[in-house]
Amino acid sequence: MATTNATIDIASDVTDNALSVSNTTQLNTAGTTTGVNTMTSVTKVLASTNQVDLIATGSVSTTHAYVYINNPSTDETQHFKITIGDAGAGLPTDTEEIGRLYGGDFMWMPWDVNDDICITPSTSDDMTVEYMVFS
Amino acid sequence: MATTAQLTLNSGDIAGDPVNVTKLMTLTKAGTTNDLDQSSGLNRVHLRSTTNKVLLAANAEGNDLAAKVYIINKSEDASLYVTVTINAQTIGKLYGGDFLFIPWSQTDTDADIEIAATNWTSSTGDIPVEYALFHEDTDFLTNA
Numbered sequence: 001m002a003t004t005n006a007t008i009d010i011a012s013d014v015t016d017n018a019l020s021v022s023n024t025t026q027l028n029t030a031g032t033t034t035g036v037n038t039m040t041s042v043t044k045v046l047a048s049t050n051q052v053d054l055i056a057t058g059s060v061s062t063t064h065a066y067v068y069i070n071n072p073s074t075d076e077t078q079h080f081k082i083t084i085g086d087a088g089a090g091l092p093t094d095t096e097e098i099g100r101l102y103g104g105d106f107m108w109m110p111w112d113v114n115d116d117i118c119i120t121p122s123t124s125d126d127m128t129v130e131y132m133v134f135s
Numbered sequence: 136m137a138t139t140a141q142l143t144l145n146s147g148d149i150a151g152d153p154v155n156v157t158k159l160m161t162l163t164k165a166g167t168t169n170d171l172d173q174s175s176g177l178n179r180v181h182l183r184s185t186t187n188k189v190l191l192a193a194n195a196e197g198n199d200l201a202a203k204v205y206i207i208n209k210s211e212d213a214s215l216y217v218t219v220t221i222n223a224q225t226i227g228k229l230y231g232g233d234f235l236f237i238p239w240s241q242t243d244t245d246a247d248i249e250i251a252a253t254n255w256t257s258s259t260g261d262i263p264v265e266y267a268l269f270h271e272d273t274d275f276l277t278n279a
Contacts, residue, residue, distance in 0.1 A: 004144070005145055005146070012137070014171070021205070021267070026232070030216075039150060064230075096242075098226065099203075102165065105160055108234075108236045110229055110235060
């Protein structure tokens with residue numbers, strides 16, 4: 001099994017006493033200390049404001065995965081809505097919006113692989129999205 | 136006043152060549168380059184219930200505004216996990232040591248972030264969870 005580590009470093013001086021957080025975790029299969037052994041890395045260019053499946057459940061064969069999504073745009077006004085849910089019917093109302101990734105933003109989360117992860121660009125201009133899945 | 140978050144992913148053997156990804160972001164208000172200027176600070180709770188508990192209560196005023204959420208399962212037991220949901224939609228499971236860092240759209244007041252120590256029992260012990268919220272609006276309920 002592979003050894004893959006994820007590290008988060010957060011630094012903030014919003015409060016009077018600065019906040020500094022640093023944690024590293026090994027990416028393991030569900031409930032074990034055995035490392036994940038599969039990685040997918042994709043870059044896509046979207047040119048429509050339609051909601052589309054970004055990461056489908058059928059692309060992962062486990063019930064626990066880790067997902068990284070990045071909006072590499074340098075335009076801070078361009079964002080992606082990231083949603084999760086049953087997009088099978090093609091209705092945005094079937095999904096729950098997690099949040100919006102503006103230009104330069106990333107997200108990192110576990111994924112239970114029960115529902116697709118969907119994405120909606122804010123503009124029909126070409127927008128690039130990058131993602132990685134570890135499982 | 137600024138907040139930065141950096142994610143580093145590395146592996147020497149998950150692929151034929153080493154994988155090294157580092158991404159640094161400055162947390163900004165929605166659609167601008169202005170820094171996020173409010174924070175809940177770092178919080179710690181101990182879970183001892185399999186039922187969902189509201190960790191962060193959504194505020195409809197937060198819709199269309201920027202908010203970032205950090206949550207980590209500080210348990211040292213790799214088998215103990217915390218299920219994270221938004222508006223009853225499961226996002227994923229944080230096993231011992233796992234963390235998440237996500238944007239949070241409060242599309243309505245049902246968009247609470249809830250957590251549950253799903254496989255907790257009286258013999259497993261508490262599951263410590265730490266979290267922080269960074270946001271921009273002026274009337275924000277940060278804790279239920």
